[in-house]
Amino acid sequence: MFHVACIALSLLATGSAGAAVPPAWTTTLSADHPLAGRLWSPDTSAFVPVATLIRALAAADLIFLGEKHDNPDHHLLQAWLLDQLAAAGKRPGIVFEMIDEDRQGIIDTHVAEHTENAAALGTALEWGESGWPDWLEYEPLFQSALRHRLPVVAGSLPRADIRNVGRKGVSALPDDRRRRLGLDAALPEKTQAVLLDIVARGHCGLMPRESLTPMVAVQRVRDAVLADNMIRAFERPETDSAVLIAGAGHARRDLAAPRTAASLAPQAETVTLAFIEVDDAVDAPAQYAENFSAAALPFDYVWFTPRANDRDYCAELRERFSGHGKPKQP
Secondary structure (H helix, E strand, O other): OHHHHHHHHHHHHHOHHHOOOOOOOOOOEOOOOOOOOOEEEOOOOEEEOHHHHHHHHHOOOEEEEEEOOOOHHHHHHHHHHHHHHHHOOOOEEEEEEEEEHHHHHHHHHHHHHHOOOHHHHHHHOOHHHOOOOOHHHHHHHHHHHHHOOOOEEEEEOOHHHHHHHHHHHHHHOOHHHHHHOOOOOOOOHHHHHHHHHHHHHHOOOOOOHHHHHHHHHHHHHHHHHHHHHHHHHHOOOOOOEEEEEEEHHHHOOOOOHHHHHHHHOOOOOEEEEEEEEOEOOEOOHHHHHHHHOOOOOOOOEEEEEOEOOOOOHHHHHHHHHHHHOOOOOO
């Protein structure tokens, strides 16, 4: 009887006929929205089942999982997808935007000494001082990576180097890396304009567009470095693929990290997925493209989720700027 009960519970957890079931929502804002929980394919303008996504990810070499950083459900879904990839026999390196490259040694030491202790990794990385959302929101991702013995890879350029790019542009990078990442080539005028629009939207229109031009270089370099670390993770002898955990803006296939990755590894199969919070005023998936300053959603798949909160980030930014003058440049 106990054995039968365990089988029943296992089927309940994974779905009938072994179909994987995503985790339940922990956020509740607009959980009843008609898009919440649905997967959209911009290429086909159609909803697709989760099984279709998992098959696509399992067949890919480079997987970009774009999140909203303060939504815990995005992290739970990402961790769940890592579990699905491991169950399918994949061995990806997991690259994190949230960790600077110069902290890789901390990760490697921790993995060698503590194996699966994800909480201790957060302590070792001094996550609480990093400015990212609480470690407990990200811990499921790290726990999944450590449990499956998947390499954890620091993905971002250190902050001091980012500030240097803000001051000097792409020339702040070492020559060999700048050439490797194709950053010597000038951006097409249209691409430059779109990136500037994205940066301006990110600052809620509170700064003159021309003053934000240095941040276009920052965005471009950050995307390129994330892609570079993905390719390096993919090329490791113990991996067969790589997964990037980053903000959705870094995962867009038209302008961001996937674009550089395609130039570095043109034969690699790439899949981009963005987790996007629903808007009560928007029921049509295609209309969410406006949030990305794009004519169409720039991802292979979009997974709609409830909202984590109703914070007015622009109001917060206005308040911060009003107390300190113009915002600091990176």
